Amino acid sequence: MGFVTKTLRACEWRPRGLIGSANIQNNLATAIQLQLKTLLRRVQDLAGFIVKSVRLVGDPGHTHIEAVLAADPRFKRRCSCCGKPGRIHDYLGQRHWHFVPLWGFPVILRYTPCRVICPQGGATVEAMPWNRGKSPYASAYMLFLARWARRLSWKETAAVFQTSWEAVRRSVEWVVEWGLENRVLTGVTALGIDELHWGRGKKSENFVTLIYQIDAGVRRLLWIGHKRKEATIKAGITFLEQQCDGFLAGLRVICSDMWKPYLKEIARQAGWALNVLDPFHIVQHLNLAVDTVRRGEQSRLRDKAARARAKGGRFLLLKRGTRVRGKAREKLKAVLGSLGATSRAWELKESFRKFWQYRSPTWAAAYLRAWTSRALRSRLEPMRKVARMLRSHEELLLNYFRAKRQYNSGVVEGMNNKARVELARSFGHRSFIVLKLVLYHTLGALPEPPSSHKFC
Ligand SMILES: [Zn+2]
Structure with a gap:
């Protein structure tokens, strides 16, 4: 007994300074522990x-x-x-x-x-x-990863935070599923429908159909579907109607491409909404026609000097005429001078810009008729084809003016450009499910699961 007491006394004996520093270290460790616990509770609901x-x-x-x-x-x-x-x-x-x-x-x-x-x-x-179910990631962590996955690619997110690509995918999946279930779809009056090329080749499998809300102030992706068929649009509209009763009835304007299956299905599902043809796509058709004329004419050129003069004018021809200035303007003049038919096609394309500037549908209709008859007389088959197409869609084209020119090409095209950027960033993932998650996550403006901490 006496021995034990003696040992204890020997243990208690320390130089004065050391007792203090050991205590401070202990206190510090406890303080840091406490603060870490507090931090943890702030970040994650416990x-x-x-x-x-x-x-x-x-x-x-x-x-x-x-x-x-x-x-x-x-x-x-x-x-x-x-x-x-x-x-x-x-x-x-x-x-x-x-x-x-x-x-x-x-x-x-x-x-x-x-x-x-x-x-x-x-x-x-x-x-x-x-x-969250069997997930080995805490919900705050999943939200954290999902937030970063909106700014970086999934691969980068995984690398930066030393986790797996799979962890990022699961996180985004959870956040997107939660967002889709909890989003509000009331008050949608304007839709934009467009396609996005995905993969290689022009097969139907290589396209996805995107439905956007394009109301002023609220622009977001509402739905994504594989392919670009009537059935695709039908599935999309049915899905949205199921999520929100009266979704279809609330629509006023639908902005779309001239793609036949889209037009047919829109007319069937929401005939009361104005179907506006997207000016962007019509400009695209005109550009394509000018390019076809140029290619045909250029290949027929025999004279070497004329060939040299006509070379390299492709992008100048497709650009808006008023935006070609300086040296480029000189080049454009030379190209147009050496290619007679292309010059006529180019002039037709440029004059069609005037159509979009009208305010009244009546005057726009008059201009459209004048322009199309000029194009039909032009003896340029690609231009005549566009003219016939525009004539057969006259009513839809004029809806652009009836909708007060509010839904211009910029809206849908702007959203589609963003989608294209996301698609490029998530390259390498050929699966449609991943593509869907990426696009909903970045363009869907989806609500997020509630969290006690905002990470980024
Ligand atoms: Zn229970």
Whole structure:
């Protein structure tokens, strides 16, 4: 006994300075622990649970931060399916969840969940606010990754935060699914429908159909479908109508391309809405016709000098005439001078710009008739083809003026350009499901699951 007392005394003896510094270190460690716990609670909703400990694990170079959670004894465990409190049935094995990294160190949450007896019958896993099904990622972490995946590509996001591409995909999937279920679709009056080329070749499988809302102030992607058939549009509209009763009835304007299946299905589903043809696509058709004329004429040129003069004018011809200035203007003049038929086609294309400037549908109609008869007399087959097409869509073209020129090419095309950028950024993923997630995530303006912390 005497011996023990003696040893204790020997242990207690330390130089004065050391006692102080050891205490300070202990106090610091506790303070940092407390602050980490507080931070953790701010980032992730942990209602009904306590953070038992936070510590560094592993050797330098492979360190991670581990937070052990426990149930708060003051609260009853709740069922994960109905949210009601229930009696504990049994305990499951310990699980871990990846959490938002701190200063580049991975963070892991550990907890041993139990099963509770659901008031509606059966034993179910208890509700944990950070858990989403069987996902090994905490919900705050998934939201964190999904937020970054909007700014970086999925691959970059995974690399920057030292996680897997799969983790990013699951995170985006959860956020998008939540957003689609919780979005509000009332008050949509203007739709834009367009196609996006995806993959190689002109087969139907290589296109996706996009439906946008293009109301002033609210521009977002509403739906994506594979291919560009009547059935595609039908599926899209049915989906939106199912999500929001009276969706179709509220539509006033639908802006689309001249693509036949689209026009047919729009007329069938929402005949009361004005179907406006997108000026952008009509300009595209005209440009294509000018280019066809040029190619034909250029290949027929025999004179070497004339050939040299006509070379390299393709992009100048397709540009808006008034925007070609300086040296380019000189070049354009030379090209037009050496290619007679192309020059006539170019002049027709340029004069059609006047059509969009009218305010009244009556005057626009008069101009359209004059222009198309001129084009039909031009003996340029590609131009005549465009003229015939415009004549047969006269009513739809004039809807642009009836809609007060509000829905111009910029709106749908602007959205489509953004979609194209996203498509390029997520290249390498040939799966339509991934494409869908990327586009909904970046262009859908979807609401996000509620969170206690805004990461970025
Ligand atoms: Zn339940």
